[in-house]
Amino acid sequence: MSSAVGTEQHPPTEPEKGQQAPEQDRWRAALREILAGSVLTGVLAVLLAILVGSVLIAATDEHVRETAGYIGARPGDFFQATWDAIWGAYTALFRGSVYNTNATSFDQGIRPLTDTAKFAAPLILAGLGVGVGFRAGLFNIGGRGQMLLGGAAAGWVAYQFDLPAVFHLTLALVAAMVAGALWAGLAGLLKARTGAHEVIVTIMLNYVAYYLVFFALSQQSLLQAPDSFNPKSLPAKESAQLPKLLGDQYSLHLGFILALVAVAFAWWLLERSSLGFRIRAVGINPEAARASGINVSRIYVTVMLIAGALVGLAGANQVLGTVTSGVTVDLDAGIGFDAITVALLGRSRPLGILAAGILFGAFKAGGFTMQASQDIPVDIVLVVQSLIVLFLAAPPLVRTIFRLPAKEAK
Known part of the structure; x- marks a missing residue:
């Protein structure tokens, strides 16, 4: 027992x-x-x-x-x-995107990495513009048009005025942001007031922006370079060019720093600000957000303005980044659409977009080396x-x- x-x-x-x-x-x-x-x-x-x-x-x-x-x-x-x-x-x-193992010196070896960062900068900026729209439930595929108008505005200011370097560059960048914001904001306004789908509107605005810039580049009184018959503007004056970060032997310029600042701003906006909370609420469920007192229409317009400003900066990066560059109708170089991929890969998160932009910048930088050394189609x-x-x-x-x-x- x-x-x-x-x-x-x-x-x-x-x-x-x-x-x-x-x-x-x-x-x-x-x-x-x-x-x-x-x-x-x-x-x-x-x-x-x-x-x-x-x-x-x-x-x-x-x-x-x-x-x-x-x-x-x-x-x-x-x-x-x-x-x-x-x-x-x-x-x-x-070798073409990270480190050239065939180089005879460290300075030459890291040049591919600087090229990757240079190519990544506009992809990150435009990707942030698309990603911010995604977080609000908006599909902004008007990156090409916003880059064209942003780059055109920056280019016009860059060769039209004679100002001290800091003020001239700042004015050109602000002009690009305003032009891109207004162009994207038009799509946001139509979405808010009429319910027009932003995909259709931004696609149509891409064509409108293209022909507007083409027309401006055909008129010497607007953007066309004097005594030129080609649709191209004068290059930016030295005071409005994005300065090189590591000297003339590298192509990396201030545009990459601007991209990093934009990433930090987008992260703070979406993750730490009250506006970001409303943006995310609208993106998850606009009807529930409206019922809770959020002005959904205002959010749509605000988000598109911010997105357009970021994409406009990408256009300025293209125009102000090199000594020989000017405004052309192909200044976006497909970045407006590549930005959609960057935003998708980054899951519309600023840090994810940063990583995706660097990855795609590496693809762009290394693709030319693949073609040249291995005879592989780019x-x-x-x-x-x-x-x-x-x-x-x-x-x-x-x-x-x-x-x-x-x-x-x-």
């Missing part, structure tokens, strides 16, 4: 198991949150695009195709040629960028390929 009682007094260590279970559940929940998170999905989308790009690199390589003709007899030649093509392509991309880089967009637009596909858990609805 006493032994039975003793047994009852010393049961199995179930409480200890119970104490361990919540700890295990917490770790399991954290792991599931990471695996189902959007950040990991974005990283895997990039890796998947690079893998598919590797297949395309191998398929376009002449030596790979040659060895494929006798793969049955000597398969080792085919696999070696495939490895050489892929390894050579991505090492060339690294379009392969564009294909990789397009694949990133494709996989980002289909998170369930990425999760299925890598067998990741689906994100639980809250």
Whole structure:
């Protein structure tokens, strides 16, 4: 009897198991949150695009195709040629975007990294403009038009006035921000007052901006350079140019610092300000935001003004960034649309957009080295960028390929 009682007094260590279970559940929940998170999905989308790009690199390589003709007899030649093509392509991309391992000095070696930062600056600025719109539920794809007008305004101020350097550059940048803000704000105003869809409006405004700038570049009284028959303005005066950060041997200029400042501003705006709280509320559910007293129409206009100002700065970066540059109808260089990819990859978060902009800047800087040293079409880089967009637009596909858990609805 006493032994039975003793047994009852010393049961199995179930409480200890119970104490361990919540700890295990917490770790399991954290792991599931990471695996189902959007950040990991974005990283895997990039890796998947690079893998598919590797297949395309191998398929376009002449030596790979040659060895494929006798793969049955000597398969080792085919696999070696495939490895050489892929390894050579991505090492060339690294040398052209991060560090040139063939350089004879450190100064020459880091030049690719400065080129990456230079290419990243307008992508970050324009990406922030698109990302801020996304956070309010607005799809701003009018980056091209906003860059054109922002760059045109900056270019006109840059060669039209004679001012001290600090004031001249500041005035040119402010003019770009105002022009881009007003152009994007028009789309926001139409959205707020008439319900016109911002996608359609911004697409149409891209064409309007293009032909407005083209007309201005055809008139010497407006933007066209004197005694010129080409649609191009005079380059910016030295007092309005973005100064070089590391000397004349590098192309990196103040535009990258402006991009970093814009990232800090966008982060504070969206994450720490009361306006940012209202922007995020409207983006999540405009009807609920309106019911809680938020003026949704005013938010739409305000967000588009801010977005346009950021994209206008990207246009100014293009015009004021080099000595020989001026206003042209192709000053946006496709950045207005690449910004959509940057914003998507960055999940519309300022720090994510910063990282995505640097990645795409590396693609741009390294793509030329790939083409020059490995004879690989630079379009392969564009294909990789397009694949990133494709996989980002289909998170369930990425999760299925890598067998990741689906994100639980809250």
